[in-house]
Amino acid sequence: QGLESASPRTVENTLKWLGGQVVDMNSVIANTPEQITDGSQLARNLGALAEILLFAEGKNLILMVDEAERLREIRRGDPYNLWLEALREIFRRPTLGLLMFVIAEGRDDIPELLYEEEVMSSIGSNNVWESAGFGGDSAGSFLRDLLTHVIQREPCPPCLTTLLGESNESLETYPLTADAFDEFVAYHSRPPANRPREMLNNLEAAARRAISRNKRFIDMPVLQEILEGV
Structure with missing residues (x-):
């Protein structure tokens, strides 16, 4: 659920477990849902991993998503709202980076999700880089x-x-x-x-x-x- 509500003991045990030590994780996972059901949960858990990596290694977690143009297939309904919420929250996590690669001939080929105001405002227009075909x-x-x-x-x-x-x-x-x-x-x-x-x-x-x-x-x-x- 993220590190905001985790105790120092929970963080310590989690780091030991990730490092390969034998740790009783029952107390750590007691209140953890078995399945992610909404976008904010996804963002919180990815954010937690990023916080752990930053704490343990002093490094940022950067995720790379290839063929992100396939998000065009998600146009409406619950799946659209789930992705919208997840992307919005992920882009707002300062310790978590997300690179998305989109192949598009023009503006109309870019997934609508990425042009939603709440997502684009988090990305920032200066963080969108266009690469033309090679000459x-x-x-x-x-x-x-x-x-x-x-x-x-x-x-x-x-x-x-x-x-x-x-x-x-x-x-x-x-x-x-x-x-x-x-x-x-x-x-x-x-x-x-x-x-x-x-x-x-x-x-x-x-x-x-x-x-x-x-x-x-x-x-x-x-x-x-x-x-x-x-």
Whole structure:
């Protein structure tokens, strides 16, 4: 039900239980409902988890909701009111973060729930970020930035330095070969593939295919199979 009404002893036992210690939780859960029945309960319980994480680790709890455009299917009635109440309360929790990813061509494709005044006022217009489809330059920049964060470059591992020297490939495009990098960027500069999700999914699939064939690079044959759905 949230930490507002919890005693220090309850919080202590809960933290011990979450940490793997054997604790008699009967007193903790005695008055806890077995099922969440309204949006405010959901928000309170998520808020409680966020408070516990902040207290124990000094970190904020951030939830990420993919394909949030599916909330368009909820238009009226009790389900709509339940979601409205939950979103309103969740966005008002200072220790709890919520990121929602929506794919939409325009304003009409965004779920009505997210444009309700009581929700949007809690989100704040400055916290809504629109990402247009990639063009050539932006697709290349996104991929380079992504590889910078997932590939250790400074210092470059000796085995990778040796591999790049023997193959005459560049650290900037690794694990793709130079020609595969250019083809990957070109493919993801055109709709409908010019979206971050498509790029990430295809890069992961290409990496898995290369590993399964004991290849040290994502080369053109591997990449073409992935892009052609082979």
